Amino acid sequence: xxxxxxxxxxxxxxxxxxxxxxxxxxxxxxxxxxxxxxxxxxxxxxxxxxxxxxxxxxxxxxxxxxxxxxxxxxxxxxxxxxxxxxxxxxxxxxxxxxxxxxxxxxxxxxxxxxxxxxxxxxxxxxxxxxxxxxxxxxxxxxxxxxxxxxxxxxxxxxxxxxxxxxxxxxxxxxxxxxxxxxxxxxxxxxxxxxxxxxxxxxxxxxxxxxxxxxxxxxxxxxxxxxxxxxxxxxxxxxxxxxxxxxxxxxxxxxxxxxxxxxxxxxxxxxxxxx
Numbered sequence: 001x002x003x004x005x006x007x008x009x010x011x012x013x014x015x016x017x018x019x020x021x022x023x024x025x026x027x028x029x030x031x032x033x034x035x036x037x038x039x040x041x042x043x044x045x046x047x048x049x050x051x052x053x054x055x056x057x058x059x060x061x062x063x064x065x066x067x068x069x070x071x072x073x074x075x076x077x078x079x080x081x082x083x084x085x086x087x088x089x090x091x092x093x094x095x096x097x098x099x100x101x102x103x104x105x106x107x108x109x110x111x112x113x114x115x116x117x118x119x120x121x122x123x124x125x126x127x128x129x130x131x132x133x134x135x136x137x138x139x140x141x142x143x144x145x146x147x148x149x150x151x152x153x154x155x156x157x158x159x160x161x162x163x164x165x166x167x168x169x170x171x172x173x174x175x176x177x178x179x180x181x182x183x184x185x186x187x188x189x190x191x192x193x194x195x196x197x198x199x200x201x202x203x204x205x206x207x208x209x210x211x212x213x214x215x216x217x218x219x220x221x222x223x224x225x226x227x228x229x230x231x232x233x234x235x236x237x238x239x240x241x242x243x244x245x246x247x248x249x250x251x252x253x254x255x256x257x258x259x260x261x262x263x264x265x266x267x268x269x270x271x272x273x274x
Contacts (some may be wrong), residue, residue, distance in 0.1 A: 001053065006071055009097055011090075013065035013082055016040070016074050017098065020049040021058040028109040028133070028268065029102045032061040033095060035116025035139075037167060037174070039063050041075055043241065044248040044257060051253065051261050057268075058106060062098055064091050068174065076170055084162065084175035087183040088144055088191050091121045099131050109133040111268055116215055116240065117141055120193050123223070126204065127196035136205040136264050139212055139240050142193055142219035142226070148181055157181065169246065197226035204230035205267045207260055214240035233263050 001022060007015040018040055030052050034040060040061040052059040063069045068083030069076070077083060095112065102110055111134045114122035119140020126135030141147065149157055157163050157178055164173040184191055197204075204227055208220030217234065224232045235242060235256050243254030253261065 007097060007101055009065060011065065014071065015062050015065050015094055015098065016071050017060055017062040018049065019058060019060050020053045022053045026058040026106060026108045027056040028111055029106050030057045030059045031098055031102060031110065031112045032059065033112070033114040033118030033121055035118045039067055039069055039075055043246040044244040044253055047253050048261055052265065055265050060098065060102060064094050066090050077167065077172055077174065080172065080175055084177045085179065087180055089183055089187055092124055095121055095125050096129060099129055103131050111136065113138060113264065115139055120144055123193050124191065124196045126202060127199040132202060134203045134268060135200060136267065137223065138207050138260060139209060139215050140206065140219065140223060141215050142222040144184065144191055144193060145188065194226045197223055200227050205233065205264065206230050207233045207235065207263060209238040209240060209242055209256065210234055210236045211238060212240045231267060235259055
C-alpha cells in the first residue's frame with residue numbers, strides 16, 4: 001500500500017517520498033506539501049494518505065529537501081544546517097521535481113495540496129506548472145514577505161547572520177540564516193503569493209480553519225481576493241491543524257480534518273466530471 005522513494009534531485013539534498021495507493025489504476029496523483037517545521041510523517045498525515053488511497057487516488061507526501069530531516073532520520077531534524085539554508089525557492093524547486101517525477105511515473109492527472117507554508121508553495125507552483133490540474137491549500141499563508149522580521153529585529157538578524165526558533169517538540173534551537181531573507185528579496189517577484197494566485201487558471205480550492213491560531217483566517221479571505229474564482233471553504237470551530245496533533249495515536253481522523261479531506265476529494269472528483 002505504501003512505498004518509500006528517494007528522489008535524486010541532482011542538488012545538495014535528495015527528497016524522501018511516500019507513495020500510497022491501493023491500485024495501479026489511479027484516478028489521479030495527489031501530492032502533499034507539509035508546512036514550516038513540518039515533515040511528511042507528522043500527526044495524522046499517514047491517515048490522510050490512506051483516505052485518499054481508499055478513494056482511488058495515489059497519494060504522495062514528501063519531506064522538502066531542506067526541512068532539516070535526513071533520508072535516515074526524516075522526523076527529528078538532525079540536519080539543522082540544511083534547515084538554516086532552506087529557502088522558498090528551494091521548496092518550489094522540490095515540488096516541481098516531485099511533479100516531474102510523478103508525471104513520468106504515472107499516467108494520471110496531478111493535484112497538489114499544501115498545508116500552511118506549503119499552501120503558499122503550491123499556490124506559486126500551481127500558477128506556473130502546466131502539469132498541475134488543480135491546486136488546494138489547507139490553512140495557507142497569503143504572503144511570505146510579511147512573515148519576516150522587520151525594523152530593528154531585521155537589522156539584528158542581518159548583523160548576527162542568524163536567528164533561532166525553538167522547536168516545541170524536540171526543543172532544538174533551529175537556525176534561520178540571513179541568506180534566507182536575501183534569497184527572497186532577490187527573487188521576490190517569483191515568490192509573491194498574491195501575484196501567483198491571481199494568475200492561477202486551474203481549479204483552486206482554499207480551505208481554512210475558523211480558529212486558526214498560527215495563520216489567521218484573514219489569510220484565507222486575502223487568498224480568495226487574489227483569485228475570486230477559487231472555491232473557499234471555512235471549517236468552523238477548528239485550528240491550524242484541523243483538530244489533529246503530533247503524535248496522533250488514534251486510528252481515525254479528527255472530525256475537522258476528516259471534513260477537510262472529504263471536501264478536497266469532492267472538489268477533485270466533481271471537477272473531473274465537468
